[in-house]
Amino acid sequence: MIEDIKILEAVERYITGEMSPDERVYFESLRKSNPEIDQMVVEHTFFLQQIARFEDTRQFKSILNDTHSHLAEKGLIQSPRLKGAAKVFYLFNRYKRTVAIAASVAGIMALSISAMVWSFSPGKSAIKDDVQQLNREITSLKNQTREQGNQIKNIKTQIETTDLVPPDITYTTGGTGFLVDAKGYLVTNAHVIEGAKYVAVQNASGKDLRAKIVYTDVKRDIAILKIIDTGFKIPPAIPYAIRKSSADIAEPIFSLGYPRNDIVYGEGYLAAKTGYNGDTLAVQISINANRGNSGSPIINRKGEIIGVLNARQTSAEGAVFAVQSKYIHDALSHLQKSDSAYQNVKLPSSSSLRTTERTQQVKKISDYVYMVKVN
Amino acid sequence: MHLKAEHSQTALLQGLARNDKKAIETIYKENFNLIQALVINNSGSTEDAKDIFQEAMIVLYQKVGSGSFELNCQIKTFVYSVCRRLWLKRLMQQSRYSLHENTDDLVVVDDEMEDHEKRNTEFTMMEKAMGSLGEPCKSLLEAFYMQKKNMQEIAGSFGYTNAENAKTQKYKCLMRLKKLFFTQYKNDSL
Numbered sequence: 001m002i003e004d005i006k007i008l009e010a011v012e013r014y015i016t017g018e019m020s021p022d023e024r025v026y027f028e029s030l031r032k033s034n035p036e037i038d039q040m041v042v043e044h045t046f047f048l049q050q051i052a053r054f055e056d057t058r059q060f061k062s063i064l065n066d067t068h069s070h071l072a073e074k075g076l077i078q079s080p081r082l083k084g085a086a087k088v089f090y091l092f093n094r095y096k097r098t099v100a101i102a103a104s105v106a107g108i109m110a111l112s113i114s115a116m117v118w119s120f121s122p123g124k125s126a127i128k129d130d131v132q133q134l135n136r137e138i139t140s141l142k143n144q145t146r147e148q149g150n151q152i153k154n155i156k157t158q159i160e161t162t163d164l165v166p167p168d169i170t171y172t173t174g175g176t177g178f179l180v181d182a183k184g185y186l187v188t189n190a191h192v193i194e195g196a197k198y199v200a201v202q203n204a205s206g207k208d209l210r211a212k213i214v215y216t217d218v219k220r221d222i223a224i225l226k227i228i229d230t231g232f233k234i235p236p237a238i239p240y241a242i243r244k245s246s247a248d249i250a251e252p253i254f255s256l257g258y259p260r261n262d263i264v265y266g267e268g269y270l271a272a273k274t275g276y277n278g279d280t281l282a283v284q285i286s287i288n289a290n291r292g293n294s295g296s297p298i299i300n301r302k303g304e305i306i307g308v309l310n311a312r313q314t315s316a317e318g319a320v321f322a323v324q325s326k327y328i329h330d331a332l333s334h335l336q337k338s339d340s341a342y343q344n345v346k347l348p349s350s351s352s353l354r355t356t357e358r359t360q361q362v363k364k365i366s367d368y369v370y371m372v373k374v375n
Numbered sequence: 376m377h378l379k380a381e382h383s384q385t386a387l388l389q390g391l392a393r394n395d396k397k398a399i400e401t402i403y404k405e406n407f408n409l410i411q412a413l414v415i416n417n418s419g420s421t422e423d424a425k426d427i428f429q430e431a432m433i434v435l436y437q438k439v440g441s442g443s444f445e446l447n448c449q450i451k452t453f454v455y456s457v458c459r460r461l462w463l464k465r466l467m468q469q470s471r472y473s474l475h476e477n478t479d480d481l482v483v484v485d486d487e488m489e490d491h492e493k494r495n496t497e498f499t500m501m502e503k504a505m506g507s508l509g510e511p512c513k514s515l516l517e518a519f520y521m522q523k524k525n526m527q528e529i530a531g532s533f534g535y536t537n538a539e540n541a542k543t544q545k546y547k548c549l550m551r552l553k554k555l556f557f558t559q560y561k562n563d564s565l
Binding site: 047 | 394396400403404407408411425429432436437440494497498501502505520521542543546549553556557
């Protein structure tokens with residue numbers, strides 16, 4: 001064994017050229033006379049070359065990977081992990097055939113459906129009814145807004161003469177809002193404060209506090225308000241959290257809102273992970289909701305807000321929709337990007353109500369839910 | 376102008392041969408997007424694109440490693456031709472045969488592909504052999520043959536009382552590695 005080690009060591013030194021000239025001459029003659037040693041040299045040369053190549057390739061691979069991440073970070077090559085465009089491009093290419101087929105199928109479907117509707121029941125299909133009902137709602141909303149517009153005009157003329165905030169504003173519409181930062185930031189629906197001239201919020205004690213709109217996203221139906229009234233006292237830390245991830249179907253939920261002058265509690269469950277007509281911004285919940293519930297927080301049993309109640313389907317009993325809570329996070333980061341004045345706004349990230357009993361949860365949360373009044 | 380371009384190509388290849396990060400980065404940057412487009416346009420993912428491109432870089436690296444900096448075509452053409460072959464091969468394994476592409480700028484890379492395939496198999500064999508060797512053998516051999524440490528240092532860092540004992544251990548490990556490697560090698564050649 002010691003002999004073997006010595007021989008192999010000699011072979012290695014011979015291959016790597018570490019032998020002295022004398023040694024080398026001696027070893028070469030040994031190689032010639034001894035086929036076994038000769039074979040050993042050949043085999044070991046090959047093996048050492050394999051090891052060297054292996055290591056070389058391995059190192060090169062690691063350099064390549066480093067280079068890839070480095071270039072991707074700098075944006076010098078397209079990388080989907082860092083940029084959306086390439087991914088979209090890739091997905092588009094991958095699915096463009098499917099999309100094309102789907103599109104033509106959809107086209108044919110639409111044509112045949114409209115033909116059917118026209119031939120069987122012109123103008124009175126179930127689909128149309130649903131759409132009409134929704135339309136009617138929109139028209140009534142429009143009328144409302146027009147009324148509001150007129151009222152606002154009246155007030156405007158009043159203001160123009162006085163140039164001061166009138167002491168008694170009659171708030172005509174409203175909804176619900178809830179604090180997301182104890183410094184006085186509330187979240188409600190964008191449609192609640194649409195066309196607003198003045199906004200006030202009213203807390204459980206019935207006191208009106210003036211607020212201003214700092215952010216609206218009509219598409220996602222989210223608005224952020226800030227209480228600017230000197231009468232506002234910063235409450236203790238917000239007990240609930242605003243959930244970042246989406247909720248699970250069948251998760252029990254509850255809400256607190258102001259469909260009337262008193263706060264009203266409602267209980268239900270998450271019914272679907274999408275909203276009306278598969279709207280991915282929203283979720284469907286099963287809960288009782290009425291006018292004024294818009295902007296109500298939807299809370300799970302751990303005391304995490306999972307959504308903001310925003311609409312009800314008129315054609316289906318009990319189908320209520322809520323904007324997903326992750327869009328509250330999105331809204332705030334948009335606001336902070338566009339205006340550095342809001343850098344210190346921070347959403348509550350952990351719930352202190354995880355193990356609290358429901359009545360206590362509601363009691364604690366009530367203080368942070370406000371009626372939003374709009375003129 | 377033309378001469379300058381030629382010159383810089385040779386310089387890049389020489390840089391590549393000595394693992395020069397800047398040269399590798401330049402070649403990477405100038406060619407990756409084209410390959411990514413090729414792979415993605417032919418039902419591959421971005422991960423596939425990265426794999427294929429890096430494999431082609433290895434082919435190029437091995438080619439310049441053998442001392443030849445004469446490509447007789449642009450690096451871009453070479454890399455593209457190799458990637459094309461590599462990706463076609465993958466597609467064929469998934470039984471799809473044609474490519475959607477918009478370039479005719481190709482060179483014949485048959486020899487390179489053959490050579491690369493052989494080396495790739497050998498790399499995998501060594502990787503497997505190393506993987507099944509176990510510790511401390513693996514680290515010991517890596518320290519000696521790859522990090523080029525001498526037996527004195529190795530004895531110290533592995534905790535052997537002297538270099539002779541480390542040598543004995545190294546010998547045993549080496550024999551095991553060789554056995555593991557050559558068993559695969561022979562099986563593959565059969």
